[in-house]
Amino acid sequence: MSQNFEMKINPLPAKTWNWLHMNGTVLKEEIITERETVKADRPETVTETECRMENLIKPETQVKSETQIETAEDCAQKKRNLSQIKTGVETEMDAFADAGSLEWQVFTSKSGKKESQPLRLTFSYQDKSRTMNRIGIHMLPDSELTVVMDFTSEKETEGTAAIQTKIYAEENAVLHLIQVQRLGSKMTFLDDFGADCEKNARMETIQLVLGGKDTYLRNRTALRGESSDLESDIGYLLGGESRLDMNLEAVHTGKKTNSQMDAAGVLSGKAVKIFRPFR
Secondary structure (H helix, E strand, O other), X not given: OOOEEEEEEOOOOXXXXXXXXXXXXXXXXEOOOEOOOEEEEOOOOOEEEEEOHHHOOOOOOOOOOOOEEOOHHHHOOOOOOHHHOOOOOOHHHHHHHHHOOOOEEEEEOOOOOEOOOOEEEEEEEOOOEEEEEEEEEEEOOOOEEEEEEEEEEOOOOEEEEEEEEEEEEOOOOEEEEEEEEEOOOEEEEEEEEEEEEOOOOEEEXXXXXXXXXXXXXXXXXXXXXXXXXXXXXXXXXXXXXXXXXXXXXXXXXXXXXXXXXXXXXXXXXXOEEEEOOEO
């Protein structure tokens, strides 16, 4: 028997008039227990591991030559608990994914390495599929990496796709993250993102929304380290009866931190968008 789960998507921290329909969105979804197969094209300097949340204590520091399933003892050697990194939907998306017993795929950069080759993650969705993936990215000190996440399906594909991405950027790390959503016209897409940035770490994100029926996009970046920096750009091109509900949040707790957030695009037909940035 399927189990329904209710999530509050993109709530405003201070409520406004209800008739504006800006206070947030309540979404009801059945628990997802399947992961989409991810095609990962990664540079040799980037390592990949898999781990269940209950064993995922800290992002890994030891170099491993190939993808492997980690034991509880392996996971205990990691440096930071991904479960402590808040995302845009906060604990509700964690609970939603945990209810489906979904594992994490964690990608780790090499300390001191400015990698010129991108890490490419391709998610190809089939008709009627309902899948969710959890991706962790650990940027070791003084490293730099570009990550491209491509979400794609056939034009008339129907279904639900969810992605939760958590990033930990250590001192002086630089991450360029590019997400391209080009799903079918009957797809629902949940994109939940959270990052913690240490001293002098820099995050650059570009998110393109080019398809799907209903897209819920929520980003939260904690600029906890001194002089940490965020640059976030969203572009969209939507038509028909598509709906884009997005929220960007930058949390400035470190000294001399900086953030810049921009969103621009084109809507045609009956397409609508809601944008709730705050910092």
